[in-house]
Amino acid sequence: MLKLISATPSPYARKVRITLAEKNIPFELQTEVPWDSATQKPRYNPLEKLPVLIFPDGKSVYESHYILEYLEAKYPSSDYTPMLPDDVDGRLFARQVEVVADGMCDALVLLFVEKQREAGKQSPEWQARQMRKVDGGMRAMAEWAGTKEYMVGDRLGLADVATGSVCGYIDVRFPEYPWRERHPDLAKYVDGLAQRQSFRDTVPVGQKINDRIV
Numbered sequence: 547m548l549k550l551i552s553a554t555p556s557p558y559a560r561k562v563r564i565t566l567a568e569k570n571i572p573f574e575l576q577t578e579v580p581w582d583s584a585t586q587k588p589r590y591n592p593l594e595k596l597p598v599l600i601f602p603d604g605k606s607v608y609e610s611h612y613i614l615e616y617l618e619a620k621y622p623s624s625d626y627t628p629m630l631p632d633d634v635d636g637r638l639f640a641r642q643v644e645v646v647a648d649g650m651c652d653a654l655v656l657l658f659v660e661k662q663r664e665a666g667k668q669s670p671e672w673q674a675r676q677m678r679k680v681d682g683g684m685r686a687m688a689e690w691a692g693t694k695e696y697m698v699g700d701r702l703g704l705a706d707v708a709t710g711s712v713c714g715y716i717d718v719r720f721p722e723y724p725w726r727e728r729h730p731d732l733a734k735y736v737d738g739l740a741q742r743q744s745f746r747d748t749v750p751v752g753q754k755i756n757d758r759i760v
């Protein structure tokens with residue numbers, strides 16, 4: 547059986563968990579704290595990051611966007627729910643949305659790590675730079691979502707999974723960030739996605755980090 551190395555707050559891992567669920571692909575969830583030395587990630591990913599999808603023969607794929615591309619390619623839409631539309635422009639747009647969502651996650655992770663530093667070693671300029679990326683990404687996603695139920699076409703797809711995952715991450719790691727007030731239609735769109743079983747089963751929660759990470 548497939549095994550997924552994941553972490554409870556991880557928006558990247560959540561994309562994969564939602565996609566595997568939507569495709570009805572069974573897998574074993576291996577939950578870790580990515581920052582702790584006990585992690586198994588380095589055995590399967592030279593970049594030492596999760597998520598990592600591990601096959602029964604021990605081979606692995608990593609980087610969430612690549613894992614999703616791999617799943618889309620290896621589990622054909624004839625037998626598994628596709629997460630991308632048929633048309634090239636729709637596919638490219640969905641991937642652009644994922645690029646923005648992942649970039650927001652990258653900025654949010656950098657902000658999270660920065661806030662682990664002693665107060666005297668934190669950089670307000672660096673935090674402001676990351677926050678601008680989150681603000682800009684939110685504006686873009688709000689514009690793309692508009693008042694639609696799904697980002698692309700008339701069914702759930704990659705763009706929705708990526709958008710829902712980054713917004714869910716903000717709610718658990720940065721609850722004070724006012725994205726719902728700033729973008730009420732986006733909040734309605736995300737709350738609509740959150741009703742799906744695959745989203746309900748993967749709601750992010752915090753984690754206890756034992757090791758010092760910076």
Ligand SMILES: N[C@@H](CCC(=O)N[C@@H](CS(=O)(=O)O)C(=O)NCC(=O)O)C(=O)O
Pocket residue numbers: 553555556557558559580581593594595596597608609610611648655
């Ligand atoms: N680009 C990667 C980013 C993955 C990532 O940063 N994962 C974090 C965990 S989490 O923030 O998603 O919970 C990690 O493993 N960090 C450990 C490290 O960076 O060494 C992806 O899309 O999979």
